[in-house]
Amino acid sequence: MSAPSFPIASLLPQITASLADHPRLVLEAPPGAGKTTQVPLALLDAPWLEGRRIVMLEPRRVAARAAAGFMARQLGEAVGETVGYRIRFENRVGPRTRIEVVTEGILTRILQDDPLLEGVGALLFDEFHERHLAGDLGLALALDVQAGLREDLRIVVMSATLDGERLSQWLDAPRLTSAGRSFPVAVSHFPARRDEALESQARRAIEQALAEQPGDLLVFLPGQREIGKVEAALGHSPALGQAHVLALHGELPVERQSEVLQPDPDGRRRVVLATNVAESSVTLPGVRVVIDSGLAREPRFDPNSGFSRLDVVSIAQASADQRAGRAGRVAEGVAWRLWPASQRLEPQRRPELAQV
Structure with a gap:
């Protein structure tokens, strides 16, 4: 290229x-x-x-x-x-x-x-x-x-x-x-049911997107634990069909990471369950749908212990926009957000220096 x-x-x-x-x-x-x-x-x-x-x-x-x-x-x-x-x-x-x-x-x-x-x-x-x-x-x-x-x-x-x-x-x-290069992305909020767990809502969104939308799916989740829960929830879903479910996070071996960054060799649709490692600098080929939990696992200072710990927190609006943009890298796409439209996010991510 x-x-x-x-x-x-x-x-x-x-x-x-x-x-x-x-x-x-x-x-x-x-x-x-x-x-x-x-x-x-x-x-x-x-x-x-x-x-x-x-x-x-x-x-x-x-x-x-x-x-x-x-x-x-x-x-x-x-x-x-x-x-x-x-x-x-x-x-x-x-x-x-x-x-x-x-x-x-x-x-x-x-x-x-x-x-x-x-x-x-x-x-x-x-x-x-x-x-x-x-x-x-x-x-x-x-x-x-x-x-x-x-x-x-x-x-x-x-x-x-x-x-x-x-x-x-x-x-x-x-x-x-610099100018960017992207196609239009239709952003909407995918409603949760009463007292519904994240993995159940994510599963419903994935199943609906596979039925209604073309291309691969990129699902943003807070961490490995949530990726494992969504993988388990999808395990027996007939809606998956031939789609291939893949995980992407920083602790994966190099070979597994490389697999996610390449198109499926058999031409199958892919459902990539990723942490915010996929938010920037990594292009996943074929993604036309982004499903965003709106959450990330980030360090926060715990005054009781005197140490920092990883907490699940809401992302900033800038991160939400960047995640949604992943659906428009190869063609027109859609981004479904798994939080209410009434929820307001902070404009920019707070520096880690201010909270650890």
């Missing part, structure tokens, strides 16, 4: 030119624009990079592997040559690697072990709207390195759903906005 097929292609020269004049940049690009895979490749030959490496932060392991694999295929290479990745317990980086996709903990360790960032010319923070604690810490450390030791270091903050104007003012950085 060539770069011109992505909406962000026309903006790439401006991105390179902006970084030649200013060491920081805020880039807003909707899902499907191609920012994750096209921006690092476009910067490889920038004169200011001087042959140094590009390190891109990808908050989730699934997305880090997928992004590195896609970029490597565009170059006609294997992962570990020009493009590689480093995640927990896995390192696919070689001596010729110029683009490293890393997860949040890895980036923090890189910055602590080597404050000068020897051989690194640019740091890219993808999906910054997720505002994880490690991501915010990584950006703070990077800005400190840039201010005190490496004025030539370039820092790019990228996301589909962030407050770009406020962030660009805070970073004192130019702001560029």
Whole structure:
């Protein structure tokens, strides 16, 4: 696949030119624009990079592997040559690697072990709207390195759903906005029955969508426990027919994750039960229906124990919009929300720093 097929292609020269004049940049690009895979490749030959490496932060392991694999295929290479990745317990980086996709903990360790960032010319923070604690810490450390030791270091903050104007003012950085690529998505709220459990409501929505809508289904659930309950609820459903039920979460083995990111080899419809790992940076082929529980499992500080714990909480409106947009990546789609239309969500996700 060539770069011109992505909406962000026309903006790439401006991105390179902006970084030649200013060491920081805020880039807003909707899902499907191609920012994750096209921006690092476009910067490889920038004169200011001087042959140094590009390190891109990808908050989730699934997305880090997928992004590195896609970029490597565009170059006609294997992962570990020009493009590689480093995640927990896995390192696919070689001596010729110029683009490293890393997860949040890895980036923090890189910055602590080597404050000068020897051989690194640019740091890219993808999906910054997720505002994880490690991501915010990584950006703070990077800005400190840039201010005190490496004025030539370039820092790019990228996301589909962030407050770009406020962030660009805070970073004192130019702001560029890319067009997206998506088809219309009809959003509606799928009603729950009285005292109905989430897995029962999700099952009814899945069965109805299989009967009424074309394409694959992507079902957003809070975590592995809920995925297991919905899988069990679907176990004997005659409405499934030949549809293939798959799970997608960060703890799956690499082979299982790769299976979900590819079309079904037998041409069957798929029902993908996913955590918010599928919310950004990962494209699932064939999805025309999104069923969204409106919930996620996120860390919250517990004053009684003095530690943080994972709680099931309502997502922000920005996350809901991003999830719904997954139904419009390949054709017109529908998004069914499993919460009442009267329920109001917070506009943006609260930074993890504020609640752990």
